[in-house]
Amino acid sequence: MQTDAPRPMFDTDELVINMGPQHPSTHGVLRLILRLDGERVVSCDPVIGYLHRGVEKLSENRDYTQIVLLTDRMDYVAAATNNLGYVETVEKLYGLEVPRRARYIRTILSELQRVASHLLWLGTHAADLGALTVLLFGLRERELVLDLFEEYCGARLTYNAMRIGGQPVDVPVGWDKKVLAFCDVQEQKLPEYEQLLTGNRIFMERTKAVGVISAADAVAVGLCGPPLRASGVYRDVRKDEPYAAYEEMEFDVPLGVAGDTYDRYLVRLEEFRQSLRIIRQAVQGLPEGPIMGKVPRLIKPPAGETYHAIEAPKGELGYFIASDGKSASPYRFRVRPPSFCNLQALPQLVKGHLVADVVALIGTIDIVLGEVDR
Amino acid sequence: MAEAVAFYICAALILGFGALVITAKSTVHSVLYLVADFLCVAALYVMLQAPFLAVIQVMVYAGGIVVLYLFVVMLVNLKRPPEAHSDPRRLGRLGVAMAAAVLVEFAAIFALGWAKPASAGGALSPNNVEQIGRALYTDYLIPFEVASVLLLVAMIGAIVLAKREL
């Protein structure tokens, strides 16, 4: 609260309002304590923890194989990348070799997941700004991705689609063709969203110069993923520390210039195209071979600890696992969730903006409360 | 006959609402009664075959000015400590002075015979909008223009007060 500001002529009070945890656009159970001067936000305190389920502690009492299923439930709109981050961390800790075909399948799945997650982001973000139609368009295409996932692993939301050391199942017959067909459909639909938003005067006025964060500030506050890249920082785990089959893929990392909400929108929109490019390459170059490496029955990694990060749709998703070498469950299990880190930038982003912008800014950092609270 | 009944109902309502305006405890309620009062006055105008005046009464007074009252009442915190309201001697003197002024005014009206019905004009044409317009822009042009300049000055003054750094 600012107290050193000169008092206005009339005695005006700051209005303190609670946004959430039951609020239609806090994307779950986020609670914001907003101090308003008129409609302008003076300060914003996010209150989290309403969806805390103790995933980390729970994991320390489960087998390594059982934890895959728990990771599904963190970022529940991007379960496949959660799985990927976890299994790769265990593989790194254990020193397991993953067959090339499995790594390709993982790449396809995680890029499909990125498309699905970004579609949901695009829809909800636009809906928060009042453009409801984009939400429905986004859900329409996301449905196609979910169908692909359903055909691959049988689930539509919590996939449990990866195993330590490889993939549980091979791709179904004809699945690769469907994936390519989806890529074509999605490519055609992208201009539809752009037509509704990119050039729209109202959308531009709502997003340009709103929530600007400079590259230095973005790094300092620990932003990751598309919001960081929209500020012009070249950081993509897929390029910097390649995992799965990303070193064999050719793709660009879109960067923003202004670091505002509009640039974050443009960056994610370009990521759609890059994801489709990666999916096409991976499907067409899918190698033959086994899908499961040599993995012991009981996974009991040697004593030690490791950290491994991947580029989840929302940013850098890292897992830290410490093993005591004796038990079949981690001694310490810690997640570095991108939503949580990006949420930290929110108070800085909303300061000085209007209440209506708070909604736009919650949308633009793309958080999932399941992942923030774990 | 019917007109007389309607008039007395309207008049009673006007006086009743007027009394409520000054006796209501909540300022917002007062403002509301004021709106009702204005609407009844508009009804009187309709009975006088002055629909233009009636509509303007509703539009400007009930629809415009009182909305601003309401804004001010809602936005400015009126919950002052009670003693600020009650300085009995000061308020008493003010009240007596104002009542005396009104009395003198009434006396003057009756004595000078202004309350007599207007003799000129005769039957009003049903379309008296044009008559009002003609009167405003010919006989009363100067007062009309002066009033508009006055409003303009008030408007500029308000803007200057609100935005000093402009």
Place this chain on the structure above:
Amino acid sequence: MVEALILPLVKIVIVLVAVLVTVMYIVLLERKVQAWVQVRLGPMRVGPHGILQPLADVLKLFVKEDITPARADKWVFTAAPIIVLVPALIAFAVIPFAGDLTLFGLTIPGRIADVNVGLLYVISVAGIGIYGIILGGWSSNSKWALLGSLRSSAQLISYEIAVTMTLVTVIMLAGTLSMVGIVQAQLAKGWWFGFMQPVAFFIYFVGALAETNRAPFDLPEAEQELVAGFHTEYSGMRFAFYFLAEYANMIVVSTVATTLFLGGWLAPFPNVSWLSFLGLVPGWAWFMLKTFGFLYAFLWVRATFPRYRYDQLMRLGWKWLIPLAILNVVVTGLLKVLV
């Protein structure tokens, strides 16, 4: 007796029922149109293609619990929805729905009343509706509702100025304030005023969107930001009143637009002889058609555009629409004098 008392009463009942039924079905139409735009089906369960959905909605609102929040100003809280609804309904008194009809040897004017200040009446009555919104938000004793109501009333007052300015140009062209007179003036000129005053028509359309709290100006009830704005705390029938009033207001502005800019009950191009077969369609049908066309534009806009932010909305109103409307008045006046 028949002409003085019974006929107006019958007409009032007809108009009221027609308006209320239209409101019910506008809601359904809105859901359907939006659904079609958004590759959905919309309501499909109640009746074939959901045509009985409005009845179900009304029934639901009737039986819902009507909650008054703790520490709310009870009387004002109850009165506010009524204050919103009544002006929306009585505005229909001066709308000319059709020309004169002849029935059983009786000439029936196709309107409830033809007041010589009809247009001013509509404006002033619309101004009263603002009270319901301010008071509803204030009396709910809720910060969200208060914010919503302040936004809403500021928005309504700002855009009313621009809209009224556009009406001035129409009055200048028609030379009358009577709604019937304005339609007759369009017949005499041979052009709908919408063609003669495209700028005014455009400003009126934008202002109408803002005055009825419709997208992209639906800030007062921006559900993503303020939950539901001034009627956050309302439920049951009192909420239904707000809802009714909003849609009734949509119909009011559409009928006013039809009368002022689209030639009211006239068939298109009434003085082009080879199009005279269009006159076979009765006037009220033309009126309905035009009104629904205008209403459809409301729904279409809602399905397409994002929402303006509060300050942007104010800037648009004060820095663009109002100056443009005033300029339009000046230009119209100049043309009237010069040409």
